[in-house]
Amino acid sequence: MMRPAPCRRVQRRLDDFAAGSLPAGEAWKVQQHLAACAKCAQTLNDFGALRTAASMLEPEAPPPGFEDAVMCRIVAQGLRGTPWLVRFRWAALTAPVALALALGLLVPRPEPTRTLRSVAAAPIDVGVTRASGRLAVAASDPLADLAAANLVELDGAAVGANRDADL
Amino acid sequence: MASENLATSGATAELDAALVDRCRSNDAAAFNAVVARHKARVFRFVCRMVGPGPDADDLAQETFVKAYTSLAGFRGSASLTTWLFRIAGNLCIDYRRRRKHGPARAVSLTAALFADEGREGPSEPRDPRDGPEAEALRGELRGQVYAAIDALPDKLRMVVLLYDIEGLTYDEISQVVGCPMGTVKSRLFSARCSLRSALSAYMGDLALATSAHTDRRGSAR
Numbered sequence A: 001m002m003r004p005a006p007c008r009r010v011q012r013r014l015d016d017f018a019a020g021s022l023p024a025g026e027a028w029k030v031q032q033h034l035a036a037c038a039k040c041a042q043t044l045n046d047f048g049a050l051r052t053a054a055s056m057l058e059p060e061a062p063p064p065g066f067e068d069a070v071m072c073r074i075v076a077q078g079l080r081g082t083p084w085l086v087r088f089r090w091a092a093l094t095a096p097v098a099l100a101l102a103l104g105l106l107v108p109r110p111e112p113t114r115t116l117r118s119v120a121a122a123p124i125d126v127g128v129t130r131a132s133g134r135l136a137v138a139a140s141d142p143l144a145d146l147a148a149a150n151l152v153e154l155d156g157a158a159v160g161a162n163r164d165a166d167l
Numbered sequence B: 001m002a003s004e005n006l007a008t009s010g011a012t013a014e015l016d017a018a019l020v021d022r023c024r025s026n027d028a029a030a031f032n033a034v035v036a037r038h039k040a041r042v043f044r045f046v047c048r049m050v051g052p053g054p055d056a057d058d059l060a061q062e063t064f065v066k067a068y069t070s071l072a073g074f075r076g077s078a079s080l081t082t083w084l085f086r087i088a089g090n091l092c093i094d095y096r097r098r099r100k101h102g103p104a105r106a107v108s109l110t111a112a113l114f115a116d117e118g119r120e121g122p123s124e125p126r127d128p129r130d131g132p133e134a135e136a137l138r139g140e141l142r143g144q145v146y147a148a149i150d151a152l153p154d155k156l157r158m159v160v161l162l163y164d165i166e167g168l169t170y171d172e173i174s175q176v177v178g179c180p181m182g183t184v185k186s187r188l189f190s191a192r193c194s195l196r197s198a199l200s201a202y203m204g205d206l207a208l209a210t211s212a213h214t215d216r217r218g219s220a221r
């Protein structure tokens, strides 16, 4: 009795075959099948085209000031009471605040948009002042700060662990 | 598969481990370095997961905030790269679930794909031999590919992005998505079949465009 054509089994191995990661014996079997099966040979070509197509998508690059925006969010989070962030907060704050004071830049003023995105978009010298102004707002009334309110509850143990089943 | 593979590079892993140690000693500069080293890949991944735009900016930032505040729980059994992708992936999936029940996003993926002026970073050099018609066709193909990837279920899209674009191995992807390697392979195969079906009308053009792309890359080396 003839065995059914193992097309499905071969097709499931095509990515590994293309990547050269199949053991030699298995690769040889796939090769033999491809030589005789136009459908699977076409599938190999199609999968290759899809792989290349995905890699052709325009690369997205982070906006300027990305690191500053992240650090501002971390410092803002520290001010909301994550205890082990407190020391870091001061380490991160001391230098820019001292610099801002020295340059006479630290003038209290309302945050125009109250979003972190504006911090990210701002040039670095302005960003320091805005970040400091922002932190003053957060310290006096953290719950009123829209961006701070948007920050997730930070529980290291919860990162990913509780979502394994969903993935 | 993408040529770069930061997740498995020994030197990269060592440097990351050293930076993580310094972060745990409250070294702000070290964490800044972590962000600088990984922001491009995390940002690219987030953009592909949720579409480029302000929400992607926020999610990418949030990935690092969450990473920083969770560093105490990072055991180093996974690489920092796969750990960051795991955090980013979870945030993106949560975001997409919320968005399903919220208002439609303001920026279409396809439109946003070509509106990245003002961004820093690499961009594909334009081949002077390419005419406007060829460029228009490639643009349409990119839009279709993007839409097809965007339409995949989250679990499948994540695996395709991590394998095809980020160049992670099955083992690394299984750490990111938290399921066995067999499941990763199975999802990748399902994703390929879905994409091929969604792009069936374009497969001929895609084959031509991708072979031209491969040729250009080859001659540029």
Ligand SMILES: [Zn+2]
Pocket: A005, A006, A007, A008, A010, A033, A037, A039, A040, A041
């Ligand atoms: Zn076959």
